[in-house]
Amino acid sequence: MSTGPTLELRDLPSIHSKVSLLHHCGPSAIVRLSLDPTQLPSGTMAREVLVEWLSCPGSGDPRQSVENIGWSGVPQSILDACETWTATKNEKVITEEAAIGVMALLVHRLESAEILSVLQIGSGGDYLLAMNGQTVQIESSGIREDDRGYHTNARLKEKANQVLTKSPAGFASVVAFSHPPNRSVCCRLHFVTSQSLALKQTKGRNKRPRQMRNSKERK
């Protein structure tokens, strides 16, 4: 069950007034949330998103919550666009745009952050995003279907590293539009710093098998 009011795509223009996120990401988000990879019953206007959120300063354990994302009240032109969207845009671009749309709603709700710029760079599905001035970098990514459940984590690490190549701290966001066990939509939104990333990597290395540790200690 959702922990708060529905986050509506129609509010994107007012909460991120400097970018036309509804035009840019609205149809892709609606497609990924309601049509593909999971077709919802006709007339459904919202979908639950399981959120794993690690806020600034990026230490401690992430918090889990359930948010509702809706698309009621969006202009008819955006809904009409969904009819042709999968025939005009490639799958990767739709997924990345949808992820930006979901991230934009969550980052505003959870961090009160505003996105300043969204520009595609290159010929693929890469984007340059700017948020809250220079101080916060954000890397966003989407996965259409994560059948086994581990691609999301791997992508999160990749994006976390990417953020830190540009800035000492920032957000990494990965949205999987079908995640086990229930093909639910999941978003991992993590604030990362070089220290927090290093700490996580150290924790990972320290989790060696008990037998091995004991044999080393015996030596």
Place this chain on the structure above:
Amino acid sequence: MNALLFDRDGAASKLAAEGSLALGVGETELAAKKYFEAGALLEKGLVEARKPADLHLLRFLAATQYYRGGHYSKAEKLSKRIESRYLPRDMDPTWQRFQKDLRFRAAPGYVERMRLRLGMLSTKGEPRAILDHLKEHPYLYKQDVLAFLRGSLCEELGHWKAAAAFYAAAIQNAQDGSDYVLMTVGRVLCMPSEGRLEEAWEFISRLRDKRPNSVTNLVASITCFHRASKLAGVDRLAMHRQQIKLFEEGWATFKLLPEDRKKSEDLRWIVSIGFSTANMALMRLGDDRRAGELIEEEIEFDPNDPGPLSARGMLNYPSERALADFRKAIELPHPGYVPFVYLAREAFLRKKDLAEAERLTNEALSRQPGPAIQARLFSWLAMIRHCRGADRVEVELLFDRGLQIDPRNRQVWEAYKEFTDALKAENSDSRQSWEAEFHEEFDEPSNPIWKASEESLSFRKNRRRDQLLAGAP
């Protein structure tokens, strides 16, 4: 990198977003314009870039917007001034891919090469591959041509909502009743008989909502007739009322078309089917007055069309005038099954001329009625043959043939039961009870040239698609 430097006020992002939406709905002209403006805006910001890293990244962003808008030469010219050593290291794969892609698109002959590739894919029958190519290369064709191509590809893939949206865009500026418009609806007319009625409705209702004209209204009315035929009671009548409303709109719009358009054979064929189904609907609604008026309008529309003569005959049957209409109808080309059925019925019930009844029933069968009618006609043949003294095996074979065509046909089962009951009673004559079956109404319009014309329209559409893919105007 100074993240505030590029797109400080989000203006370029907004333009790019509008370009993206335009591309997504197939408005490539608008997309090209918006992306160009986004690129130009980013280029303006170059004067403020002090650090080389900022300067070259901004150039990359600007070049990307030009690329997105199909301005490949401009993008290439700008990208030649980018020094990749100043770009962030993690952007290297993106930059390499972009350069390679841009070189391909900006090279001379790019459009012709791509069109050739799409033509080959069409020859191989790969609509999905063509659609995917058009996603990556949306500026190979003019906007309306691209929309038509996408419409026909989506139609082939059974993506009806998208097909309707694309066709609506393609025919936005096309004249009502033109070949272009007719080609968009050709496929729909035979889908009901293929058992794809709901898909047909999904398509034509959307196309008609977006582009109400004579063609879309008439085809929607015909599809509505088929939907009504699957229903019963008040639902059927309500659906027929919707059908009549669509027909009246289509017919009224048709009458306003230029004379040369009204002479189009395909368009007149659609009008003719519209009339047939509208007449039948009005009879089911019990509105004989309006049915009579419409029939007279149809006879005026085409005095050599046997359809309205048959319809007038059905309206006035039983009467000598009705029989005269049926006899006149069967003398004209493509009379359909209806006049033969009524004349066969007349021969069996009143004239007691079994040989004539059998001949006329065979004629009706040869006019390719739908499965339900075919099944009943085979049962008629069985009854007539039995009355003429044919042996049991022959009669049973005829009933069996009818039931193979339409296994759940109530009338055929009832007639067969009468036959088997009569055999059990040995001396009983089932002819009297069969007369009731001959009185039962036939409930399907009769226009055997539908299939031939649908095939003609579909063939022309596919041929036109291949011409457009190759770059024909």
